Amino acid sequence: MQDILKELSDLVNSSDATLKFYLGVLVGIVFVIFVRFLSFLKKSRKPKGVYIKGDRGDILIHQTAISDFINKVLSGRVQAQVQKVFIYSKKANHYLTVYISVPPGANVTETVKAIHDIVFQQVSERLGIDNLEKVDVIVKDFKTKEKTLEKQNQKLIDKIDDTAEELS
Amino acid sequence: MSESSDVNLNNSVRNGIHISEDVYSSIVSSTVLEIEEVVQFANSGIVGGLANLIGKKTSDSPIHVDIDEESSDVTVTINLVIKFGVFIPKVVENIQKKVTTSIKDMTGQTVASVNVRIHNVVKVEDVEEQQEAEEEA
Numbered sequence: 009m010q011d012i013l014k015e016l017s018d019l020v021n022s023s024d025a026t027l028k029f030y031l032g033v034l035v036g037i038v039f040v041i042f043v044r045f046l047s048f049l050k051k052s053r054k055p056k057g058v059y060i061k062g063d064r065g066d067i068l069i070h071q072t073a074i075s076d077f078i079n080k081v082l083s084g085r086v087q088a089q090v091q092k093v094f095i096y097s098k099k100a101n102h103y104l105t106v107y108i109s110v111p112p113g114a115n116v117t118e119t120v121k122a123i124h125d126i127v128f129q130q131v132s133e134r135l136g137i138d139n140l141e142k143v144d145v146i147v148k149d150f151k152t153k154e155k156t157l158e159k160q161n162q163k164l165i166d167k168i169d170d171t172a173e174e175l176s
Numbered sequence: 177m178s179e180s181s182d183v184n185l186n187n188s189v190r191n192g193i194h195i196s197e198d199v200y201s202s203i204v205s206s207t208v209l210e211i212e213e214v215v216q217f218a219n220s221g222i223v224g225g226l227a228n229l230i231g232k233k234t235s236d237s238p239i240h241v242d243i244d245e246e247s248s249d250v251t252v253t254i255n256l257v258i259k260f261g262v263f264i265p266k267v268v269e270n271i272q273k274k275v276t277t278s279i280k281d282m283t284g285q286t287v288a289s290v291n292v293r294i295h296n297v298v299k300v301e302d303v304e305e306q307q308e309a310e311e312e313a
Contacts, residue, residue: 055293057293060265062265062268062269062272064269064272064273064276064287064289064290065251065252065272065289065290065291065292066289066291066292067264067265067268067291067292067293067294068291068292068293068294069264069294070293070294070295070296072295072296073258073294073295073296073297076296076297076298077260077297080260080297080299133263134261134262134263134264135264135265136263136264136265136266
């Protein structure tokens with residue numbers, strides 16, 4: 009192994025211009041093959057998300073988009089923070105798993121129920137995913153990023169102040 | 177060089193007129209960005225970026241155009257970021273309708289399907305905040 013590395017190092021440090029040219033070409037070819045291989049691997053892997061068939065073409069709502077959507081929908085409405093969202097489909101039905109963290113002292117049963125209701129309603133109303141069969145809410149831990157919650161609360165307070173000013 | 181050898185598989189040939197994939201991409205890009213609910217095209221990621229670098233377009237590119245060799249029908253795949261709060265199927269239907277009409281009107285080519293992939297949903301305020309922060313930096 010060391011011999012091969014030494015030979016390679018000698019090749020790279022060689023002052024022969026022709027040799028350096030061929031080495032450059034070889035590196036270029038290897039790079040192109042590598043990128044093509046990566047894009048082939050990516051192409052062969054079906055992206056995770058929900059596919060909705062349409063007359064003019066398909067819609068794919070990526071798992072990341074669904075996760076972001078749920079995060080935004082729940083933000084400020086429930087005393088919890090969404091950590092991860094997973095979605096998988098079986099036949100025509102979709103199953104959603106939401107991992108959350110709740111602050112200590114929060115009512116978990118009420119929070120989970122609220123998340124269920126909001127997610128079922130909003131996913132159907134806004135994303136157009138009607139066949140959502142099940143939403144599993146998993147409480148992962150009992151802590152939450154205080155700063156984020158404070159920021160969220162501050163945003164809500166600002167919003168209320170603005171509305172109050174407008175009304176007055 | 178004979179005329180038939182001019183036919184490039186990446187191009188659509190109709191009545192001797194060669195239309196490049198880039199032309200379709202431009203049409204799609206300008207049409208889609210006119211739609212209010214569309215925030216921006218989604219990034220193609222590291223692999224997509226590298227593939228673009230070597231001139232290979234993947235389905236993760238913001239706009240991916242496939243042209244059927246026999247029928248010359250066009251299939252478009254668009255990767256998008258959409259505004260939060262809109263009804264996605266309606267927005268996508270609008271996108272599909274406008275893209276189909278634009279391509280038909282400008283090139284006369286039939287569009288087989290317009291596939292839309294939603295990568296993210298963002299609040300407009302967040303995007304504006306991010307842009308302001310980037311400008312300040």
